[in-house]
Amino acid sequence: MPTTAPSRVPTEVLHHRINAWFQREARDLPWRHDCSAWGILVSEIMLQQTPVVRVQPVWEAWMERWPTPADFAAAPAAEVLRAWGRLGYPRRALRLHAAATEILQKYDGAVPNTYTELLALPGVGTYTAAAVAAFAYGQRTTVVDTNIRRVHARLVIGQALPAPALTAAEMTLAAQLLPEDRDKSVLWNASVMELGALICTARSPKCEQCPVFEQCAWIAAGQPEPTYIPKGQPWAGTDRQVRGAVMAVLRAASSPIHADLLWDAQAAQLHLEVTAELAKLHQLNTHAPQLERALAGLVVDGLAQLSPAGYQLPA
DNA sequence: AAATCGTGGCG
């Protein structure tokens, strides 16, 4: 029995039009040319919730410094976190470090090439495992990221936005849309992602430039508004903001930072090396319990270490 | 399974 068609539009038409658009308009990103599986993995981890434009320069420096998992696994955690810089979510850097260690020990330094093995690596979830299998090893995997989810929601379902959380139905749909041919499936995954990133964007999509405007269910439905209100990401006044400010201090410091400096603006002025970062932390006017909570959290997460001399990045 | 976890650019 043939499965129910996802839409009245033949998938072949979508494949052809979106793939052709990609081959014409795709961005020239460094990890798309002659890139090792390690380079692909690094890019995918960095791109988790961080825009391409911010990742690119860091990725290039990273690959020059640590061309292989073995090179990277040998680096001290503090250097890893400094190299990560301001990409955000620094725990990703630590997980990548742990992944490199595992790659060295279990896979003799070669990034594994199966979805299941990739999925078992620290910091690698369903999206990243599928993406590395596809883009590093040319495998036919169902890649579903925020861009692809949005394109599918509009193009096929006719809704402004995908559901708040990834659903089984979305995975089924994505699997149905995936070309049977291996090479075409790899191209399709990259193409739809790129379409979501450049044309079918979350805010003010460029529908007039879209290669599948005529096939779009959302357009056909009259571009209905979202059926729910995306919940915002609180920031000002949160522990996350404090953690970020503390991490900036620790990254800039070459020696342990005594806890007093994190509190006392007067004492902080004497510590020229981290004056700017401490100033930002002090500007937050964080209460004692919150700073304590943030520091404890950083230590628990392995992002900071406490010794009698003060806080510092992990060795 | 809802909450948590950074950062900065842009509409």
Add this chain to the structure above:
DNA sequence: TCGCCAAGATT
């Protein structure tokens, strides 16, 4: 200006 959002993962 300020809220939204970005190639998610983890617990």
